[in-house]
Amino acid sequence: MEKTSFIKRPAVQTLLASILCAILGIVLGYIILCFMNAEHAGEGMAAILTNFFKYRIASTNTLMKYMGSFLVKSVPVILCAEAILFAYKAGLFNIGVAGQYTVGIIAALYTSLALGWSWPLCLLATIAAGALWGFIAGCFKAFFNVNEVIAGIMLNWIGLYICNIILGGEKCMNQSKSETYEISDLNPSGLLPGFLQDVFGGNQYMTIAIPITVIVAIIILVVLNKTTFGYELKATGHNKEAAKYSGMNAKRNIILTLVISGGIAGMAAGLYYLTGVEHFKIASSVPGMGFNGIAVAFLGGLHPIGAIIAGLFVEYITLGGQYLNTNYYNPQVADLMISIIIYLCGFVLFFRTILNRPGKVKVNANAEPDNTANKAEEKEV
Amino acid sequence: MVLLIQYTLIFSAVLILVALGGMFSERSGIINLGLEGIMVFGAMAGAMVMVLLPSDASRFTIIALTLLAAAVAGMLSSLLIAVACINFKADQTLIGTALNMLATASATVIIKGFNTARSGGTDFSAKLDYVRGHNAFMFNIGSLQLSWFIVVAAVLLVVAIIFFYKTKLALRIRACGEHPQAADSVGINVYAMRYIGVLMSGFLGGLGGIIYIAAANSTWHFDYGVAGAGFLALAVMIFGQWKPERIAWSAVLFALFRSLSNVYMGIGFLHALPISGTVYNMFPYIVSLIVLAFTSQNSRAPKAEGVPYDKGAR
C-alpha cells in the first residue's frame, strides 16, 4: 500500500477500493445495528459475516450445500451486471436489462414447461429472447434516436406484462399454487446438467450455470479488451461520430451491443430458472435483478471479473441477513447495509481516480484548439 | 369517465413533479437516477407527519406540514446525490441506483422501528395508515374528487415554467448542464448551480413521492418502495425533452393511458372489447414508445450531464 508504483496499478487499486468500501459499509452497518439494538450488535454483525459458515461445525456437507446455494443465487445478478457493463463500455446505458431478464424468464419457463424442450434449446431460447428485447431497444435507438434509457424502461414493463400473460397461462402456471410448475416434474430434460453436486453437499441446483457464468465474464473481458469488436464498441461508445468517420457502422454497433447485452441478460434468467431453484409468480413490478445488476456492475468497477466478485459479495451480505436474530433485528437490515456499501462505492471510485491520474481535468479543453470540439461530445437522444 | 379524469390527474401530478425534478437536476448536469429513492424518502416523511399530527390539527396544518416534510426529506435525500456526485465526482448512475436501494431498505427499517416504538412492540410492520391525513387533502367538485395535491402540482408546474424560462438562476443552471466550463469561465459557481439543481429535484421528487402514496391511498407499505414510478418519471422527462411544458404534456398522455388500464372496466364499451386487462396495462408503455419513435429525432440531452465537473487541480 505504501509504494506509489504499486498503488497505481489499476487492478490493485480496484481491489483496494473495493475492500475499503466493503469495510466502510460493514462499519456503518454495525453502527446501524447499534442504533437498533446496541446490546446484540456484535452478535448480529458476526451472524451476517459468519453467514452459512455457521454450519462449519455441524456438518461440512451442509456448509458446502449452502456454499453451493450461494453460488447458484449469485449467477443471475452477476450476469445482469455483465450485460450492463458490456453495453456501458459501448456508451449505452442498458437500463432495459430488467426487461431482458424478464423475457428470458418467459423463454426459460415456456420452452421447458410448455414446449418440453431440452436444456440446450431452452438456454438458447432465453438468450434469443433477451437478445430480441435488446434488439427492439437498439432499433428504436438506431433508427428513431429514442434514448435507450426510456426505451429500456418502457420495454421492461411491456416484458413484465407479457410474462404475466404467457407464464400465467395453464401450461406453465400451477393454478393451485399460483406459481409455475416444477421443471423437474414436467420436463427433467429442461434442467441444466449438474456441476460438482457431490462436492457441494448434493446441492441439486449446482449446475453448469456456475462455470458458464465465469466463462461469459472472461469472454466479455477478452472481447472488450483484446478484440477488434471490442475496440469498435468502445470507440462507438466514446465518440459516435469518430466511429462513423472511421467506417464503423454505428447503427449496427448500437443494435449489436444491445442484442448481446440483452442476450446476456436473457441468459442470466435462463441460467437461474433452468436450475429449478426459482419459480415465476405473477408480479406487479419488474424484477429487481436488472437494477441490482447496475449496482453490481459499478461496484465491480465496470470490470467483467470485478463484477463477479462484487456479485458474490452482494449476495453474501444478502444471505447474511437471514442469520440475524429476528428478535432483535429485522432481516431487511442486510439490504440496508448493501445499499450503503454500494453508495460508498461512489466515493471509492473517486478515490481511485485520484490515485490514478491526478491531472485528469475537464478544463484541459484549453489544451485543445478548436471550438467545434465540444460537439464531439454531443449526446443525442 | 369521472374516474378516468380523477386518476389521470393524480398520476400526472406525480409524474409532472418528479419529472420536473429530474429535469432541473439534469439541466444542471447531474443525471438523477435516484428519483425513485427520493420519492420514497419524501413519501415516508410526509406519511409520518400525517400519522404524528395530533387529531385536532387543522386541515391547513396537516396539508402544510405534510408537504413541507415531504419536500424537506426529498431535499435531504437528494443531498446524498449532490455530495457524492458534485463534490466527490462519483459516478451518477451508481449513486442514483444506490440511493434507490438505500431508500427502500431504510424506509423499511425506519418505519418498522417507528411503528414498533409507537405501538410499544405490537406493530412492527413497514406500513403506515394515514386516512385522516389523506382525507384532509380531498375536496370535491361535483362528482369529481380532487385533492390539494393536484392543486399544488399545478401551481408548481406553472412556477417551474416561469422559473425555467424567465429567471437568472435558471439560465445559469442550464448553462452548467450544457457547458460547465463556459459557465465557470464567466464566474458562475458550477458546484453551487448543480447543488441547486439537485436540491430542486429533491424538493419536487419528495412532493411527488407523497402525492404518489397519499393521493389515492390512505395506507402504504414502505417495503414495496414506489414500484418504478421514479423511473417512469425519468422516462417522462426524456419524453418531454427536458422542457417543462413538454414534460407536462407527456405526463398527461402517459397518465391518461395508465389510468385507462385501471378504470377501463368502468367504461362500458372498453370493457366489452375482447382485450385482456394485461394488454390494457401494457398500453401506456407501447403508446409511449410509438410516440417517441416519431418525436425523438431531434431530442437531445443536456450535453454535459453525467460528466462530473472538475475545476482542475485546485
Place this chain on the structure above:
Amino acid sequence: MEDYVIEMLHITKEFPGIIANDDITLQLKRGEIHALLGENGAGKSTLMSVLFGLYTPEKGVIKKDGKEVKINNPNDATDLGIGMVHQHFMLVDIFTVLDNIILGSEPSKFGFLTKAEARKKVMDLSNKYNLKVDPDALIEDITVGMQQRVEILKMLYRDNDILIFDEPTAVLTPQEIDELMKIMKDLAAEGKSILFITHKLNEIMEVADRCSILRKGKYIGTVDVANTTKEELSSMMVGRNVKFAVDKVEAQPKEEVLKVENVCVKSKLHSNDSVHNVSFNVRAGEIVCIAGIDGNGQTEFVGALTGLDDISSGKITLCGEDITKKSIRYKNTHGMSHIPEDRHKHGLVLDYSLEENMILQRYFEPEFSKHGIIKKADMRKYSDRLTKAFDVRSGQGAKTIVRSMSGGNQQKAIVAREMDRQHELLIAVQPTRGLDVGAIEYIHKEIVKERDNGKAILLVSLELDEVMNLSDRILVMYEGEIVGEVDPKTTTLQELGLYMSGAKRDDRKEAK
C-alpha cells in the same frame, strides 16, 4: 519603471509527465498588444489559463498594477478586469447570442431577467466596436466568425480591460481576420491591454507591439515587433530557420483519380441545396484546392464525398469505380484518405490512447489483428514509428490519452495516420488549422511529397496563403457551387477574393 498592468513572474505549471510552463515570466504593458508565440504544446494556453484562474501554478506570482494578486478562479480574474477568448470557445450551444453574452452578469429584477436592458447594452457595444451579431440566433446556428464576435462582446460587456485572445484567428476566414485585427487595434487604442496568441507571424507583424516567445515550456525572450522580422521570430520559436514558401516543382498530373459529377447535397437548414451541381476531377500527382469563405458548402461537399453525410444526387468515381453509394469503410479501404475538418468530432476518439487512435481505420486489417484479436505489440510498434516520423509529442508516448495532448499534436497525429494509410486520394480539410509554423512547414512538405509520389490530393482550405502556396489548381466554391477555376501561378489574391465573395463567376457549364 515601466507601466505594467500585468506581470506573471516565474510561473511553473506541471502536468503528469510534462512541465507545461517552466519558470516563465511575462509582462504586459498598459495599452499594448502583446503577442505570445510558440510551437504547439509550448505552453501558451496553459500560461493564459493560469492568468485567467483556470489553473493554479505550482510556483510563481502574478501582479496587477504592481500589486501581487491571487487568481483562484475566473471570478477573481473578472474582478481584476481580465477577460479571455478561449482557444476553444466557451459558449453554450443551445443558448442565444444574447444569453451567452450576459451569462454570469445578467441584469435582473427580483431574480427575473430583464433582457431588454441587456439587449440595449449589447447592441450599443456591437455598434460601437462594429461587432455585428444577431442577438437572437442560437450559437449552434451561427458561423465561427460570429461566435468569435460573441466572445469578444462577452469581454466588453464585462468592462474588461485586459483581454486575452487564445488563437482567435485559427478558425476565421481572411476577411474575418482582417476585421478582428482592426478591432484589436481599436481596443488597444482605447487603452485596453491585449495578450494575443497566434501561430501566424503575419498577424503578429501587423498588430502586435511586442512578442514573447515560448519553446517547450520555457521562456525564450521578448522582442519589439517593430525591430524584428518573421524569420527571426520563427527561428526563436522553433530553434531553426523556417521556410514560408513551399518548395515544389511543377505538377505532373497523370490519370484521373477522382471524378465528381453533378453532386448535390440537401441543406439541413434551408430548402435550397447546400451543394449544387458540383463537378470536377482530380488527377494523380496534382493538388486541387477548393477555396472559399467558410459556410459556402465545403463541409457539406466533403461530407458527401467521404460518406459522412447523405448525397442527394450526382456521381462520384474513384480510380474508375463508382463509389457514390459505397460505405465509408469501403472508401477507406479503396484508396481514400481523409484529414477531417473537425478533429475532435470526427478525427479522434479523445478517450482512446494515441496508439489506439493511430489504427482507427485499420484495426481490422491483418497487420493489426488476427482472428479478431488486436495485435497490441504491432499496434504499439506502428504508433511509435508514426509518432516518431511526424514528431507527435505527448506526455506518455503511445499510451497517452489523446484528450490530454495539445491541439497541434492531435492534428499531427491525424495527419500522420492519414498520410501513412494506403491511398490514392488524400482529402485534406484544413490540414494545418491551429498548427505552428514549423509543423505547417512539415505538413506542407509532406503533402507535396505525396503529390510527387503520384497521389491525388484534394485540399479544402480557408487560408489563402495555404491555398496559394500549395495548390496546383484552385476551384472556388460559392453558395454551394463551383464558381471558378483559377491557376495559382497566374491569379492574384484580389481575383480570388472576387470569386470567393460571389462578385465574379465563370460559366463552367459549357467548359469540360
Place this chain on the structure above:
Amino acid sequence: GSSSNDSASDATATTEEGAADAAASDKKIAMITDSGDITDMSFNQTTYEASKAFAEKNGVDFQYYKPTEDSDDARIASFENAVTDGYNVIIVPGYLFAGMIAQCAADYPNVTIIALDCSQGDFEGAGMTELPENVCSFTYQEELAGYMAGYAAVKEGYKKLGFLGGMAVPAVIRYGFGFVQGCNDAAVELGNASDVEVNYVYGGQFYGDDAITAQMDTWYSNGTEVVFACGGGIYTSACEAATKVDGKVIGVDVDQAGTIENAYGVEGLCITSAMKGLAATVDATLTDLFAGNWSNYAGKIENLGIVSGTDPSLNYVQLPTDTWTMTNFTVDDYKALVASLNDGTIKVSNSTDAMPSTEITVKEFDNIH
C-alpha cells in the same frame, strides 16, 4: 443469546431424547414466513402473533425466520438454520411449505413441524403421500366462511356485491367460490337471483395500491354496495373506495370490523368478516404438544371447519357475533345457517377448479396485476 456453536449442540442434545416425552423446557419454537412478511395482516401475521403469545405465556424461546426469497430452497435454508439454532418446534404457515416438509421432515425426526394450510393435495404435489410422525397440518374450509359471508350479505339485502381476492391461491379461491355460492343460494331463496350480481377479481398481490383502488372505485361508482376484501392488506383499497360513496366491505380471516372502523373513522364500514380460527389452532396445538399430547396430531392432516351446529363460537370458520351489525339477517338467522351447514342440509363445494355455476350474475374481471 446463543452463539451458533451452542445451538448446534442443543440440536444434537434434543435429537438424543424422544420427541414425544421431551420436557417442555427443551422445546424452542420457531416460525418461518412464507412469501410474505410477519406483518402481512394475513396468515403469516396471525400465526406469528399466536405463536409468540404462546411462547411468552409459557416462557419458551421463540423466533421467526424469513427466507431470503420465495423458493423451496430458501425455505429449507431457513428451516435448517432454525434447527441449527436449536429450535425444535417449527410452525410454517401456507401451502408453499409442502415442498420443504417433503424434503426435510424425514431427515429431522426430532423436530416437530406444525403446518397450516398445507392440504393432502399439496403434499402429494410435493411427492409425499403420507406425513411422518413429526408433522401435522391443518387446513380450513374457507369456502364455508366465504359462503356464510355471502349468504348473510345477500340476505341482509345487498344486491350488488364484489369479491376482491389477493392472489389466486387455494385458500383465497375457496373463500371466493364459497362467497359466490353463498350469495347465490341466498338470492335463490329470496327469489331475486336475477337482480343479484357479484363482481369478481383478484388483485394479484396482498396489499392495496392505486390501481386496485381505481378498480374498486369503478365498482362502487357503478353501484357495487359491498366488497368482500379477501387477502392480507388488500382491504385498504376496498375501504378507500367504499368510504367515498358510503359503500361497505366484508373482512377476512379475523374480525376486522374494529381495525377498519378505527382506521377509516367510518362506523359500520365493515359489515361482517369471514373468519377462520388460525390463531386458535396454533394455540391449541402448541398447548397439546407441550402437554405431551402430540400423538393426537402426529402425521395427521386435519381439515377444520364446522364442528358444532349449536355453538358457532366453537367452529373453526365463523362470522363474528360480538360485533354484529346486520339487521335483516340476524344472529339467530346465522345460527340457523350454521346448523344447516353442520347437518349437511346445505352443501358447499370446496373445488377450486372453476367458478361455481350460479343463477345470479357473476362478472369475472382480469387480474389487476
